[in-house]
Amino acid sequence: MRLDLSSHITFERVPKKYYRPENDFEEYNLSRFEKLPVAIFEESGRAAKKIAKDIVTEMKAKQQEGKPFVLGISGGNSPLPVYEELVRYHKEEGVSFSNVIAFNTYEFYPVLDFTYSNLQMLKEIFLDQVDIAPENIFSPNATVEKDLIAENCEAFEQSLKKMGGLDYLLLGLGSKGNVGFNMPGSSLHSETRLVMLDGDSRKDIARNFGSLDKVPVSAITMGMSDMMDAKKISLVAWSEQKAQSIKDIVEGAVTDLVPGSLLQTHPESKVFVDLAAASELTRISRPWLVTNCEWTSKLIRRAIVWLCGVVNKPILKLTNKDYSDNGLSELITLYGSAYNVNIKIFNDLQHTITGWPGGKPDADDTYRPERAKPYPKRVIIFSPHPDDDVISMGGTFQRLVNQGHEVHVAYQTSGNIAVGDEEVIRYISVLNSMRKKFNPENTGLLEKYESIRHYLLHEKSKDDIDTPDILFIKGRIRREEARSADRYVGLPEENVHFLDLPFYETGKIKKNPISERDVNIVKDFIETIKPHQIYVAGDLADPHGTHKVCLDAILAAVDLMKDDDWYKDCRVWMYRGAWMEWEIDHIEMAVPLSPEELRQKRNAILRHQSQMESAPFLGDDERLFWQRSEERNRATADMYWKLGLASYEAIEAFVEYIPVQ
Known part of the structure; x- marks a missing residue:
């Protein structure tokens, strides 16, 4: 049974030649807008296997030399499949992680309940699943007193320097192009420090805490200087949500407004993405600018829609010059004139429009998106x-x-889980009013009402899970x-x-x-x-x-x-x-x-x-x-x-x- 078929949806419009070029010449052409090496995979699982294999190979090389392997690890969703594969190496292939020294790249602050800390998450999914010694795990202290934060950051820095810096750094990517919590404006020379989390950052991680009001207002993060000192860096990102950030990091200018772009200055950094996260890269979104294309109807439509935006014209007003000036002269060669291409795409789009999503009965459905029969469906x-x-x-x-x-x-x-407690109180109050009116002797229902209401109003804390009765009502x-x-x-x-x-x-x-x-x-x-x-x-x-x-x-x-x-x-x-x-x-x-x-x-x-x-x-x-x-x-x-x-x-x-x- 295949359980991850949604990852194949992207394949239908992305020919393999754009992300798996046949030779070095094509690779250079396709990636000429890219200022960082990028490895594009059909889906995240395949990329995770490649990254995990690289980590294990380098770790074993250090083992043979009798040396520790200093690994920087990040939280978030993107690195998860890598950790799962590393755990598989340990449990199924007997690979030992005993020489690994792990550094957590960031920690939320303050964390009153350790179960919500980034380190605890890393322990649950990776660190406690392999044989890394507890004393070889280093992390900023999420519970230190406020007047000791600077001292805590300095101790973390000294531990990192004592180990000679990171051999390998695995990074996820934030919604603002941040790595760790090095947010826009972070200096290349920044070290471990306390940073305040803006609204977007707190919303990004609210899912881990259950609600926004539980998210800490700050975090302690490894600085860009520490990250850039790593011998090797792998940045991972999956899904369409990260596509624009990946484009900014890989094809944009080096700027502290997009902290991840600083990786362009690192000689051994590489970006690993799935096709969805790569969807805004030029070779995927506008391949006609970097190579000869396999011109399917959808790709032509994509190119023409893009061209209309560039020259600010509707389809039927595009000219041969518009095509030639914007890298689409190949279409003029194939179709003879701009007019021929324009008519094709105009009709193509026109045929997508229908007021009959189930198909129009007794109609010619040759150019309709849905067939006329059977009717009704x-x-x-x-x-x-x-x-x-x-x-x-x-x-x-x-x-x-x-x-x-x-x-x-x-x-x-x-x-x-998407129903607020106040909604439950409102509904059970109505139910209790009905009990009083129509069945006042129903003491069982009264007890249930009083129990639920009291729990929600007086006993339930922000971190408590709803009872089965409350989940049923919601x-x-x-x-x-x-x-x-x-x-x-x-x-x-x-x-x-x-x-x-x-x-x-x-x-x-x-x-x-x-x-x-x-x-x-x-x-x-x-x-x-x-x-x-x-x-x-x-x-x-x-x-x-x-x-x-x-x-x-x-x-x-x-x-x-x-x-x-x-x-x-x-x-x-x-x-x-x-x-x-x-x-x-x-x-x-x-x-x-x-x-x-x-x-x-x-x-x-x-x-x-x-x-x-x-x-x-x-x-x-x-x-x-x-x-x-x-x-x-x-x-x-x-x-x-x-x-x-x-x-x-x-x-x-x-x-x-x-x-x-």
Whole structure:
């Protein structure tokens, strides 16, 4: 069973020659804008294996010399697969880490509960899983008194210097191009010190602490000077969220405004990324500027959309000179004139637009994104959380129902941890009022009400996990909000399904990995419907990771069913949520919304009252979900209009998923 198929989605538009050149000549051409060596991998697991192998090789070389191997390690999500592979080396291949001296590159300050410290996280996932001696682990002290911070930093510096500096430094990448907590403005000569965390940095790590108010206001970080003294540095970054930062670090100027760019001055530094994190590099995003291209329809569309932005013209006004002046003369050679290319791409984009997402019955579907038959279709909309369906594709959802299709919605998780305690108090207070009115003798319900209310108001601390009863109530609040939104759309109650995938039901921020049990639940449900269309959340930029796990569960199920007879008449459409939209060169179906339809979509989203201002996990975007959704949909419509197509109020966009063979 293949459980990480979402990582293959990027492959469909990136020919291997752009990230795995055939020879040195092509390598030099492709990377000529890159000022740092970059290794691009199809997915993070493969990169992690390469990095871990390099670390083990250098560590063993030191062992043979009878010398310690001084390793700098970082927290965050990016290095995790590397640590997992290092642990595998130890447990499965018997590799000893006894000569490793580990330096934690940063620590939060102050940390009142050590379970939330960066060092504790590193111990749980790596240090305590191998045979590194406890006395060989060095970290800034997260509990030292404030007037001893400078002394603590100096002691950490002296320990590092005593060991002769780092042999190998493994770094993650922050959202502002920071390494460790060397934030924009950090000097190349900075040493270990206390830094104040800005709002964005605190939001980046809020997931580890459960909520923003638990995140420390500062951190102690190894300085740029210490990092640059390392003999070898590997910077790792995965996912689209890091793509712009990677471009700035690799192709931008060396500046303290992007601390990671200082790695350009290090002779033995290298960047390891997956295709998603590499997506803004010139060789991936604009390969026509560095090499001869394999001109697929999507790549031509990407180039023309880019060209329209450069020269500030709609598609049909582009000239031969515009193409020649901007590195696209190859297209003129292939198609004979700018006009021929313009018409092709204009029609290509025009054909993505449809008001019939389920296919228009009795219509010529030659140039439509969806086939006319069968009609009506059986449709499944998968929603990772109980509101992603209306947030991400509420207008399309409404059209599918209005146009007579048999629509089913499947909510993959309960979303219970995203409900605030005050919501629970409000709902149980209503329930208790009903008890008093209709069943005053029900002492059991009264005791349950008083117990829950007292716990939430007087006993529960910020770090406590909700009780099973509270999680149940929070889950039911979200269920009923979803049912309310579905009723507003017009969906029959029997077509609303709650899967409650096991990976999610931990009661904690941290979820379990995807399992075969999750996949089988999804597979069994799909087989009961045998749909003609499946809509899934392809929004891998979700900072909490739930969307990716939910997508992997669906794609793994599809992988098991793709050869079944019924599946041959099924299409899978990926939508994106409130975090990021599909780039226009990917869009294969664009569903326009009128002002009235956009208002109806907003009303459906507003049915999810617990996810308005008081929702715990709005992320680093201060806008509410309905605001993000409307602005994203309007921006997509505006892009189509700027390219010279019809002007719509808003557009929801979709990309078809083709199963991996």
